[in-house]
Amino acid sequence: MAKINFGGTWEEVVTSEEFSLKKARDVLKNETVAIIGYGVQGPGQALNMKDNGIRVIVGQREGGDSWNKALKDGFVPGDTLFSPEDAAGKATVIQYLLSDAGQTTMWQKIKACLNEGDALYFSHGFSIVYKEQTGVIPPPNVDVILVAPKGSGRTVRTNFLDGSGINSSYAVFQDYTGRAMERTLALGVAIGSGYLFHTTFAKEVYSDLTGERGVLMGCLAGVMEAQYDLLRKHGHSPSEAFNETVEELTQSLIRLVAENGMDWMYANCSTTAQRGALDWKDRFRDAVAPVFTELYNSVAAGKETEIVLRVNSAPDYREKLQKELDVIKNSEMWQAGAAVRSLRPERRKK
Numbered sequence: 001m002a003k004i005n006f007g008g009t010w011e012e013v014v015t016s017e018e019f020s021l022k023k024a025r026d027v028l029k030n031e032t033v034a035i036i037g038y039g040v041q042g043p044g045q046a047l048n049m050k051d052n053g054i055r056v057i058v059g060q061r062e063g064g065d066s067w068n069k070a071l072k073d074g075f076v077p078g079d080t081l082f083s084p085e086d087a088a089g090k091a092t093v094i095q096y097l098l099s100d101a102g103q104t105t106m107w108q109k110i111k112a113c114l115n116e117g118d119a120l121y122f123s124h125g126f127s128i129v130y131k132e133q134t135g136v137i138p139p140p141n142v143d144v145i146l147v148a149p150k151g152s153g154r155t156v157r158t159n160f161l162d163g164s165g166i167n168s169s170y171a172v173f174q175d176y177t178g179r180a181m182e183r184t185l186a187l188g189v190a191i192g193s194g195y196l197f198h199t200t201f202a203k204e205v206y207s208d209l210t211g212e213r214g215v216l217m218g219c220l221a222g223v224m225e226a227q228y229d230l231l232r233k234h235g236h237s238p239s240e241a242f243n244e245t246v247e248e249l250t251q252s253l254i255r256l257v258a259e260n261g262m263d264w265m266y267a268n269c270s271t272t273a274q275r276g277a278l279d280w281k282d283r284f285r286d287a288v289a290p291v292f293t294e295l296y297n298s299v300a301a302g303k304e305t306e307i308v309l310r311v312n313s314a315p316d317y318r319e320k321l322q323k324e325l326d327v328i329k330n331s332e333m334w335q336a337g338a339a340v341r342s343l344r345p346e347r348r349k350k
Ligand SMILES: NC(=O)c1ccc[n+]([C@@H]2O[C@H](COP(=O)([O-])OP(=O)(O)OC[C@H]3O[C@@H](n4cnc5c(N)ncnc54)[C@H](OP(=O)(O)O)[C@@H]3O)[C@@H](O)[C@H]2O)c1
Pocket: 036, 037, 038, 039, 040, 041, 042, 060, 061, 064, 065, 066, 067, 096, 097, 098, 099, 100, 101, 102, 103, 105, 106, 123, 124, 126, 148, 149, 150, 151, 152, 153, 154
């Protein structure tokens, strides 16, 4: 493991230098890996592992878009593509990549397919940490492990194809075979992780649920709406409000943050922008801090889990979700966004 100084705290990380693909192949040479669920994470992890020379089969219920996607990606019914139960029964590593609500629904059937010494793998601590609510309680004679890519399944694949990789956290919850850690790291490398950092199932799920409800998605959309609405209320045109709120961020400033950090982005703005941002940053931090406290408490208390399980497993979930997404899509702000994006020079050229 490499020791890296993260802003004053030393942490151990695993890269392909410490754990090579060759070693991963060696650790997994006698394993059959079943990807249960071919949704968003399933395809990225399955295809990367297959390309890395690991024996991969897919378990996906028939009939829907995910099944068709697996067929299109070259998995063959009866050979490398099966029902979730059949794939789980044939495998020694069961990568449980159904939606988190789907994991609860399918659990009794998958549990019945686990054999002594199998590895049950998750990409989220959700089902295990909230086991009282999900009912996902693995038998004691299997390894229970986690590799959680820190990004969308789509990026897991696109980063792999462009030769980079996505960072993932890893954890061992239960080590029955004594091989749980080497299996975890081998699988982490095989799915195409750029580097792997250690976590626990609980830390992974608490930080992940907070992050996506917070800065990554919920907070981001909320503060964008607040600023856009304010500018519109004061008579700014939709194009001006959108450009000042979203387009300048996504097309310019956040790219500088990604390249070299927030300080560097500040250092490369006008002095007027710098002064104002430095003066207002702490006020925004203090304004949202109580909301973040409420959010973390809700995550830790299992309230977010209760909502996810109840709402996402309702039979009309997809229709209701589509209605909510349509409200965002059809809002003036995001319609203005569509117009702004269509004017980007590279899109006009097409
Ligand atoms: N999305 C991401 O990029 C991401 C990132 C990091 C970690 N993760 C974690 O990875 C895991 C998989 O997430 P995901 O986003 O890839 O899931 P997803 O896209 O929502 O996957 C849905 C999959 O689950 C199946 N499914 C759902 N309910 C089912 C049920 N009741 N019975 C049988 N199959 C069912 C779907 O089949 P149908 O298509 O037939 O409905 C599909 O194969 C989760 O633990 C998630 O937290 C996801």
